Amino acid sequence: MINTSSLLRYAATFASLVMMVMMSCTDPSSEPTPSILQVSFSGDTLRSLRGTVDPTCRVTADWTICPDNDFQRYILYRAGWPGMYYNPSSAEVVGVFEGREDTLFMDNSVSWAETWFYAVRTENSSEAGSWSNEVDIVLPGEQPEPVFLAAWSESTGVCLEWSVCSSQDFMSNTLYRSETGLIASDTASADLLETFTVASDTSWTDQDAEPGTKYYYAMLTRSTLGLSVWSNEVAVIHNEHLDFPYQVIDVLATGWFVSDIIISWSGEYAVQPHSRRLPVQVIRVLNHGILFTLDTPTYVSGGCPLPSGNVVYMASVSEDIIYVADLDLEAIIDSVQMTVLPGGLCANPKGSFAYAASYYDHIVTVIDTDSHEVVDWVYTESDVNRVECHPSGEYIYALSETSNSITVIRTSDLEPVTVIDVGERPLDMCFHPDGTSFYVLCDGNSTIYEIDCQSYQIVDTFGTGSPIGLCILPSGDYLYITDSMNKRVYIYETVGNTHVLSVFIPDSSPNHIIASLDGQKVFVNTFDSLVILGY
Numbered sequence: 001m002i003n004t005s006s007l008l009r010y011a012a013t014f015a016s017l018v019m020m021v022m023m024s025c026t027d028p029s030s031e032p033t034p035s036i037l038q039v040s041f042s043g044d045t046l047r048s049l050r051g052t053v054d055p056t057c058r059v060t061a062d063w064t065i066c067p068d069n070d071f072q073r074y075i076l077y078r079a080g081w082p083g084m085y086y087n088p089s090s091a092e093v094v095g096v097f098e099g100r101e102d103t104l105f106m107d108n109s110v111s112w113a114e115t116w117f118y119a120v121r122t123e124n125s126s127e128a129g130s131w132s133n134e135v136d137i138v139l140p141g142e143q144p145e146p147v148f149l150a151a152w153s154e155s156t157g158v159c160l161e162w163s164v165c166s167s168q169d170f171m172s173n174t175l176y177r178s179e180t181g182l183i184a185s186d187t188a189s190a191d192l193l194e195t196f197t198v199a200s201d202t203s204w205t206d207q208d209a210e211p212g213t214k215y216y217y218a219m220l221t222r223s224t225l226g227l228s229v230w231s232n233e234v235a236v237i238h239n240e241h242l243d244f245p246y247q248v249i250d251v252l253a254t255g256w257f258v259s260d261i262i263i264s265w266s267g268e269y270a271v272q273p274h275s276r277r278l279p280v281q282v283i284r285v286l287n288h289g290i291l292f293t294l295d296t297p298t299y300v301s302g303g304c305p306l307p308s309g310n311v312v313y314m315a316s317v318s319e320d321i322i323y324v325a326d327l328d329l330e331a332i333i334d335s336v337q338m339t340v341l342p343g344g345l346c347a348n349p350k351g352s353f354a355y356a357a358s359y360y361d362h363i364v365t366v367i368d369t370d371s372h373e374v375v376d377w378v379y380t381e382s383d384v385n386r387v388e389c390h391p392s393g394e395y396i397y398a399l400s401e402t403s404n405s406i407t408v409i410r411t412s413d414l415e416p417v418t419v420i421d422v423g424e425r426p427l428d429m430c431f432h433p434d435g436t437s438f439y440v441l442c443d444g445n446s447t448i449y450e451i452d453c454q455s456y457q458i459v460d461t462f463g464t465g466s467p468i469g470l471c472i473l474p475s476g477d478y479l480y481i482t483d484s485m486n487k488r489v490y491i492y493e494t495v496g497n498t499h500v501l502s503v504f505i506p507d508s509s510p511n512h513i514i515a516s517l518d519g520q521k522v523f524v525n526t527f528d529s530l531v532i533l534g535y
Contacts, residue, residue: 032071032122034130035063035103039118039137042106043226057139059107063120063132065100070124073098076105079117085131088121113141140225144170147202148465149219149231150488150502153238157207161504162219162231163465163486169223170199176218177206183218184230190218211239232463234499242535244478245515245522246491246501249534250288252281259301260344260512261525264310267517269327272530273300273314280314281530282327285516288532292330296323302386304345304354306369313354313367315342322356324372334372338365344386348411350393357384357398364398364409378414380407386428390453391435399426399440406440408456420456423447428469428512432494433476441470441481448481450497462497464490469512474519482510482524489513489524489533505531 043057061076077084079091095105110116116139120132144167151160165173176183178190194204209215215238219231262271263285272281279293280300300323302315310327313336322342324334343357347369356365360383366376378396382403387396395417396409406420406429424444431438437459440449446467450460466485472478472494479492482505489503489510508526515522522533 030124030126030128031130032068032124032128033066035066035074035120035122035132037061037063037118037120037132037135039135041137041139041226043112043140057108057110057112059110059116059118059137059139061105061107061118061120063103065103066122068124070126071100072123072125072127074102075121075123075129077119077121078107078110080115082117082134082136084117084119084134085121091119110139112139114139140223140227143227143229144221144223146229147173147219147221147231148486149217149234150465150486150490150504151217151234151236152502152504153209153236154205155239157205158209158215158217158236158238159203159205160217161203164202165199165221167221167223169225171222171224172197173199173201174220174222175204176220178216178218179213181216181233181235183216183233184220187220209236209238213238232499234502236501242501244473244491245520245533245535246503247534248503248506248531249521250532251506252283252288252290252530252532253528259525260303261514261523261530262303262305262312262314263514263516263523264312264327265305265307266310269310270514270516270523270530271303271312271314271325271327272525273303280325282330283530285521294325294330294332296332302342302344302357304347306347306354307349308369313345313347315345315356317341322367336367336372336374338374339363339377340365343384344388344399346387346389346396348389348393349391351411353411355387355389355396357387359383359385360402364396366414376414378409378416380409380416381419382407388429388431388438391431391433397429397438399429401425401427404442404444406451418456420451422449422451422458423461427467430470430472430479432472433474439470439472439479441467443468448479448497460497462492462499469510469525471513471515471522473515473522474517480513480515480522482513484509484511489522503533 039061042060074097076095077091078094084091117136119134121129123129145165147162149162173196175193176190183190216235218233222228259273270283279295282291298316298318300314301317305312312325314323320338322336326333340358340361343359347354352369354367354369362380364378368375382400384398385401386399398407408418409416422440423442427443428441452459464481465483467481468484469482481490487505491501508528510524510526512525524531
């Protein structure tokens with residue numbers, strides 16, 4: 001049966017060749033035989049979230065041989081617009097080929113998501129030339145959206161879940177497993193476990209995982225265009241006795257919260273301020289029981305314990321005031337009158353001062369914790385919304401969400417000593433207990449930064465999903481990061497910052513997180529509950 005569309009395309013190409021031959025020279029008998037050109041996308045499309053494996057986008061040009069005895073050369077032209085044979089000087093020469101059979105060229109100098117036009121001019125020994133047909137090619141766009149992978153161990157095996165790839169040209173997700181890690185750079189050493197061709201298939205259980213073995217998992221997402229991208233890589237130890245809190249052992253339905261959790265200096269109480277409604281909840285850390293509530297005149301969100309007894313500060317979200325609560329007395333005993341709206345709070349572990357950030361103001365306020373009065377101010381170059389005190393008590397670290405930086409302030413003279421630039425929209429930070437480094441969570445680029453406290457240099461970066469809060473165990477061995485969108489708490493070993501476990505938080509989105517002083521429990525705030533992780 002005759003293919004009508006093919007005949008029409010051939011006829012159009014032939015007509016185009018005839019027209020170009022007529023235009024290329026006033027004496028048709030002196031023209032060389034024109035070539036017929038075709039181009040195709042041949043880019044190496046493997047890309048990785050760890051870095052680009054090969055960013056080059058390639059186009060292969062292939063044309064027919066000129067049979068003439070007086071053949072001299074082929075000239076391959078490229079332009080960003082059609083009709084280059086009208087004005088060849090405006091196009092770019094990408095290759096000159098003097099061999100009659102040199103009819104193949106790979107163009108490595110093009111970029112993704114662009115449109116290019118190609119044509120070949122064939123010349124003979126009399127310098128006469130003829131043009132091939134002109135061919136355009138639309139190069140593929142960006143690689144598909146990567147999925148975010150989470151994994152945890154259960155009795156049935158290693159359970160894996162991942163986010164949905166929303167790219168319209170999604171083709172498949174391929175799951176790999178390795179015992180050595182770095183799967184994206186060495187798939188040959190990994191096992192291909194399963195390929196999923198439906199984007200909504202987002203869970204799978206590895207039932208062949210051996211108990212006590214540490215496995216690494218990663219997923220390669222491919223598109224119908226031939227582009228591919230790697231997920232994050234996760235590590236899981238199957239059915240091993242873990243030495244950190246990793247199971248949901250209790251859930252307290254306590255209201256609507258997006259605020260800090262405060263652990264008293266004695267470690268006896270956990271305090272959950274209310275940023276929306278309901279009184280402040282005071283909970284016994286030992287058995288998670290709600291002991292009593294505190295009524296404050298305004299809602300509060302930020303807070304910190306004072307390094308003596310069971311007194312805590314809680315910052316109002318609407319008034320220039322900080323409430324002072326004595327948890328042993330079960331009462332608000334005083335208040336600190338501020339000159340600006342307070343933000344995050346911290347207390348100096350070695351002295352009698354507390355420090356308050358200010359929402360969208362260039363001030364860190366210094367408070368005497370004996371008199372509960374403001375005694376000094378530090379003016380910073382940028383707005384500050386959160387402060388933390390170095391474990392030594394010698395420095396305050398003031399975080400600025402608007403300028404993507406952290407100002408380090410010496411406590412002895414309240415002088416800024418340096419400004420550290422970090423990622424987009426830093427929200428939270430915590431120190432390693434030994435004071436050697438600290439971690440900063442940046443919501444804008446979903447990245448965690450580890451920064452050295454001596455050099456103030458970034459020593460490591462790693463990603464999660466949609467991070468919003470973080471804390472470190474008192475042992476310094478494990479870092480906990482909440483992901484509000486994926487309802488997960490990700491647990492990392494601080495040596496190497498390796499992801500070891502993901503904990504699913506039921507029913508709600510986690511935000512602020514803090515560990516008990518003995519490291520046996522981790523308290524996770526959500527929008528409508530308080531979740532406790534333990535053994």
